[in-house]
Amino acid sequence: MKFSIEYNKLVSALSFPNTVLADKSVEDKMKNVIFMVNDGSVKVVGWNVFTFSRTDVTPISVEDVPESGEVFQVKASNLNKIIQSFSTLAKTHVEKLEFSYEGVKIMLSVYEVAN
Numbered sequence: 001m002k003f004s005i006e007y008n009k010l011v012s013a014l015s016f017p018n019t020v021l022a023d024k025s026v027e028d029k030m031k032n033v034i035f036m037v038n039d040g041s042v043k044v045v046g047w048n049v050f051t052f053s054r055t056d057v058t059p060i061s062v063e064d065v066p067e068s069g070e071v072f073q074v075k076a077s078n079l080n081k082i083i084q085s086f087s088t089l090a091k092t093h094v095e096k097l098e099f100s101y102e103g104v105k106i107m108l109s110v111y112e113v114a115n
Contacts, residue, residue: 001070001101003037004060007094010044011083016053017046021076025049032073035099039065046076060096072101082108091115 014033021031026048034045042059045052086094091114098109 001037001064001066002098003042003062003065004096004098005042005057006060006096007083007086009057010097011087013044013055013057014080014083016055017044018076018080020046020048020051020053023048023050031076033076033079034071034073036069036071037062037065038069039067070101072106074106079108082110086110086112 017033020026021033030048032046034047036043036045036054040059040062042057042062043054044057045054047053089112092112093115094110095113096111098111100107100109
């Protein structure tokens with residue numbers, strides 16, 4: 001399974017789950033962003049015991065997704081660190097992010113373009 005999302009759209013979509021996960025009632029081990037991938041659609045989900053957030057993100061491309069869809073989660077803190085590290089680039093900017101799910105590992109590829 002593989003899908004690509006524009007950087008700005010993912011940053012925007014993550015603001016909602018990050019707000020939900022910032023609640024003090026959420027244990028650190030439960031602070032995960034969940035990706036629900038179907039053929040042609042991607043949802044970004046964050047939840048705690050009181051509420052949840054589910055945001056649709058328009059993907060650039062989606063490949064090799066089973067008919068039933070694919071669901072995986074990543075640590076919110078790790079994903080946010082990666083995204084924030086590319087927010088203040090001077091000579092390049094991030095165009096898209098590509099997630100690939102291979103077995104039990106999630107690979108994130110970052111595509112930068114010169115300014």
